[in-house]
Amino acid sequence: PAFFTAIEESERTLAPWHHEYRVLAPGQDPRWMQLDAIPEAEPDGSVLWHGFISDIGTRKATEAELDQYRHHLEELVYSRTGELAQARDAAEAASRAKSVFLANMSHELRTPLNGIMGMTALALRAASDERQIDQLNKSLGASRHLLAVINDILDISKIEAGRMTLEERNFSLPELFDETLRMQEDAA
Numbered sequence: 001p002a003f004f005t006a007i008e009e010s011e012r013t014l015a016p017w018h019h020e021y022r023v024l025a026p027g028q029d030p031r032w033m034q035l036d037a038i039p040e041a042e043p044d045g046s047v048l049w050h051g052f053i054s055d056i057g058t059r060k061a062t063e064a065e066l067d068q069y070r071h072h073l074e075e076l077v078y079s080r081t082g083e084l085a086q087a088r089d090a091a092e093a094a095s096r097a098k099s100v101f102l103a104n105m106s107h108e109l110r111t112p113l114n115g116i117m118g119m120t121a122l123a124l125r126a127a128s129d130e131r132q133i134d135q136l137n138k139s140l141g142a143s144r145h146l147l148a149v150i151n152d153i154l155d156i157s158k159i160e161a162g163r164m165t166l167e168e169r170n171f172s173l174p175e176l177f178d179e180t181l182r183m184q185e186d187a188a
Helices: 002-013 057-126 130-161 173-184
Strands: 017-023 031-041 047-055
Touching (some): 002 017, 002 031, 002 047, 057 130, 130 173
16 A cells, blocks of 8 residues: 555656565565656656666665664663662662761770770879880870771761761871871881
8 A cells, every 4th residue: 555655646746756665476585675766747647657676675684683683782781771770779788888887887996995095194194204104195196096097987988978078177287297207106
């Protein structure tokens, strides 16, 4: 029906006739053909087409194969997208678990460390020997440094949770270097 409708339209409008169709011949495989023709009105009112017919079976087979590959690729992309979503969800869950672990561990470490710092400060108040005072100051400095590291770990979990707020604070660079040198003095 599409073939006859196309030829009737070309005959009526004298527009070029372009049509792809299958030929079903008894005892043979179906063949794809393409017809391209230009109509010409004859003096008697009939229409004569000038054109050619091409066998496009190879092209149709290639198009079908490409279509099959496209569908297969779409299935692979869909499958891979699902796998990636699962991997992303697992990574996010692992990150959340790590953040919770870091937050819990930093709190667990801070409690005894604050006790050590408090006892060191009490011992420092009672100390009278210069060497002992120096050692207790170094111990207190190292404890403060460790507390800062633990706070940094807690800050990482806050950053990952989106709860970190930054603040601007003045500090003394020479004091920072002196404190660092004091903590490393014995090892050096």
